Amino acid sequence: MPKLRVHNFSISLDGYAAGPDQSREDPLGVGGTRLHEWAFATEAARAHHGLDGGATGIDDGFVARSNEGIGATIMGRNMFGPIRGAWADDEWRGWWGDDPPYHHDVFVLTHHPRAAITMQGGTTFHFVDDGIEAALERAFGAADGGDVMLGGGASTIQQYLRAGLIDEMHLVIVPILLGGGERLFDHLDDGPVGYECLELVSSPSVAHVRLVRMPSSAVAT
């Protein structure tokens, strides 16, 4: 069965996936970019963005493996861009330039309809305004037997966790304190149940935790 997977999702030691005071200028909130420095430093992430060099080792291995078997991506609208409300025009085409590093279909959750955008390199952004289950169904269809990657942000992860739809989560604990912002584990009622830790390993920079939902705890549908 194809899976819905979260990878490289960074949280601070105090549990925040973004810092306080998110804005168009500071989309990850104050201090939020520090959550992602470990990933940006890796060879795999740099190659993903067409850059040479970078660190190898544990962190790089996680980043490199994250794309294996992935055929489509789902992301929240805030991960796609800073614009809120209705789409004023078609100018905003994501943070990633003309050739985004996905190279497959990307489903952007939004409440506001917008026509799909085909980018260079095989990435097409689809805008899904009829809910997370519809997005997942379309993403599994596009992945054609492959797994689906669930990007951020925290509220997107929370929606899929509440619906019991996430099969695997690779979380990355960054040993910094942000003091405020958007928590990953929030708005989850009694929390996600049925996940077990399959792997815990740390680099000098971060700790990686891989959680997998046990089959017995699948939500009945």
Add this chain to the structure above:
Amino acid sequence: MPKLRVHNFSISLDGYAAGPDQSREDPLGVGGTRLHEWAFATEAARAHHGLDGGATGIDDGFVARSNEGIGATIMGRNMFGPIRGAWADDEWRGWWGDDPPYHHDVFVLTHHPRAAITMQGGTTFHFVDDGIEAALERAFGAADGGDVMLGGGASTIQQYLRAGLIDEMHLVIVPILLGGGERLFDHLDDGPVGYECLELVSSPSVAHVRLVRMPSSAVAT
């Protein structure tokens, strides 16, 4: 300068230092004992409680080092016992039997006066009802040049964090989800500032993070 140090303080992946529904029967809340299994399994913790055997390795090293240089301990009343409100009688003498594993002066924060109790093995429980600063002053005095260990629970740590009085924190991230309970990083306004991670290392069971407050961020008094 003697320091106020936190050691072996376990939190779940979702940030809880105790599970939901704490009660006299379940003082750590539902699932909360799972936060401490890693420590109980170590040789150092077992020896501390007069037991043979136990695991050696990374976790054991942290537990063994935690007592080095410690001359006194401060703990919240809920760590001392399950009784709330005024002390009905002198019967409750802690969770640890006649010879508690401290062997030094222990200062219990409470709003209700009670005479000190001298136990076997050098442990004396003092009940401090005039605030966290008074407790710290008495503990430093008792430690006589040594450091002071700050035990739990979470609300006790939070009080000392808000006052800017904690010099070192060794936190232990246990890769489980409790789904609710008492968060460590809560009620802290904009969070503790000025801490840097000096060490991050994981065993197969847990990740250890050692935070130290940088001198420049000491709270002016």
